[in-house]
Amino acid sequence: MTKLLVLQGPNMTYLGRRQPELYGTTTAAELDQMLFEHARTNAYDLEIFYTHLEGEAIARLYQAVDERIEGLVMNPAGFLYAGYALRDCLRAVSFPYIEVHMTNIEKRGIHSILAEASVGMVAGLGLQSYFLGLEAMLRIVRNK
Numbered sequence: 001m002t003k004l005l006v007l008q009g010p011n012m013t014y015l016g017r018r019q020p021e022l023y024g025t026t027t028a029a030e031l032d033q034m035l036f037e038h039a040r041t042n043a044y045d046l047e048i049f050y051t052h053l054e055g056e057a058i059a060r061l062y063q064a065v066d067e068r069i070e071g072l073v074m075n076p077a078g079f080l081y082a083g084y085a086l087r088d089c090l091r092a093v094s095f096p097y098i099e100v101h102m103t104n105i106e107k108r109g110i111h112s113i114l115a116e117a118s119v120g121m122v123a124g125l126g127l128q129s130y131f132l133g134l135e136a137m138l139r140i141v142r143n144k
Helices: 028-041 054-066 084-092 128-142
Strands: 005-009 046-049 069-077 097-101 120-123
Touching: 005 028, 005 054, 005 128, 028 046, 028 128, 054 084, 069 128, 084 120, 097 128
Parallel strands: 005 046, 005 069, 069 097, 097 120
Antiparallel strands: none
16 A cells, blocks of 8 residues: 655644634644545555654654655645755655645745755645645656
8 A cells, every 4th residue: 555654844733723814723633634534535554744853854754765655745834944954855765755835835935945855846725735745646656
């Protein structure tokens, strides 16, 4: 069965309470349940990992290689500003990466330094960004 990892960057544990005018009122736990339901419906294994620390994200990605994770969908959140070490890790791992953002970061004047390591990005579609990113990743890994 296909194995995917969703990695949630800094502040994503506070989803639903943090700036609801930008990110809505769905909590991280509610989003997790929706993502796990998507995995059940589409027959793939999903792990979700939250971290506020870049070093933990890097360690989790290298561990994912050993676990034979086939694809990464990540909302880097605050890592997109200065995550150069994370970007180097993304370049080194053996699986593809799709970056997702709930808001349109370009409209907000934010540039992701991690995007160049991705095969694609979905941004500005709220929670749908995750589902579209996962569906795209499924197509990529299943069509290898």
